[in-house]
Structure formats: structure tokens, C-alpha cells
Amino acid sequence: MTYSISIEDNATPIINRMVEHLRSRKQLHAAMGYSAKNAIVEHAMEYKDERHETADRLGAPHSNFVGQAIERLSTQVPQSDEEKTTIRMDHPWWARAFGDVEITPSKQYLTIPLIDTAYNKLAPTVNGLFFWRNPKTGKSFLAEAINSPGTKGTLVLWYLLLKLVKQSQERERLPADQEIAAAAVDGATSYLETLIRIEQAKRAKAGTGGEDE
Secondary structure, rough: EEEEHHHHHHHHHHHHHHHOOOOOOOOHHHHHHHHHHHHHHHHHHHHHHHHHHHHHOOOOOOOOOOHHHHHHHHOOOOOEEEOEEEEOOOOOHHHHHOOEEEEOOOOEEEEEOOOOOOOOOOOOHHOOOEEOOOOOOOOOEEEEEEEOOOOOEEEEEEEEEOOOOEOOOOOHHHHHHHHHHHHHHHHHHHHHHHHHHHHHHHHHHHHHOOOOO
């Protein structure tokens, strides 16, 4: 998943007039990319603290799946050229920001945790589980038989087995397009202001003959 930004699509007329005098726009777009990326990271940090429904429902520790996505994005360097800057989001958590997602198993089934001890744990690492299909509903599970003295035994369902999981888009995983554009323009403005200060310093030095006081 990628998010691309161009100065021509977002800048104010004043900034555009300044950009026309640049020999290259690559560094400008890079500054825009870093600023926009930081805005996305900050937004996701706030989002992360609110979204732990599965873990909280099961009473399980949080998996830090969102945190991993944020950390990976934080280390990404936006790819910038003369035309645009592109922010690459290659962690799977970001996919739902761009559209609906369908998840299929790499082998036979997806394993959906049903109890706290199953959450954030790979099914093959759990000893004693076996395949069980509910004769009434037809649903399939990985289950564990608990045999206690004086009882007929208890069936504990660890994972629901599915062939497909559909998840609807969550555009709110990203800031609004306007917020990302505003952050990019802030990055462009800071970059241009830095260039102006450098140019002013050069002219001031030239006006004094290049001599230090």
C-alpha cells in the first residue's frame, strides 16, 4: 500500500510561485513525505490505544500488531523524485485503510482464537488440540479435551476454523486526506523557509565582502 503526494496538488499559489524557481523538487518532495509520514504515525498512535476489541473481549494481553505497523512505518524513508513523494506502508495492518480485505489461509484453515490462552499464539504450538466439528452448526474448531476425575470430560474450544475472513474498510486508520495534505504543505513550507534563510545568509555574507567580524 502506498500514499503519493505532489507539491502541485497541494500547495498554495504563493508556495507554487516559489517552487517554480527551484532547480530540483526532489528534496522538497522528500520534506513533504517525511512531514506527511509523521502525521500518519501520530494519528495511528492515537488509534492504537483505542482498538483492542478482540484482546479485551477475551481478556488477553494485547498483541502489539498495530504497534508493529507503526514502528515499521516510522523507519520507512519516503521515496521522492521530481514528480512526487511516496509513502510505502507494507505492514498488513494498513491494508484496511485502503479498502475491504479478504484473508485466506496459507494452508487449510484460518485459526480464530476463542479463549485468552489462544490469543496471539500459533495453533501448532499448542499440544493436545484436535479437530472437532459441531454436528448441529457444522462449524469446525480446534478443541482440547479436559478430563477431570468423576466427570465425562469437558471440551474446550480454542480456535474457530475458517476458510475465509472478510473485513470491511477502516479508512480511519489514516488521517483524512486533507490532514495528510496539510502536513505535507507544512513540510514544504519549512523546507522553503530553510532555503530562504540560507540564501539570505549568503547574500548578507556577500554584502560584507565575505569577511567575518
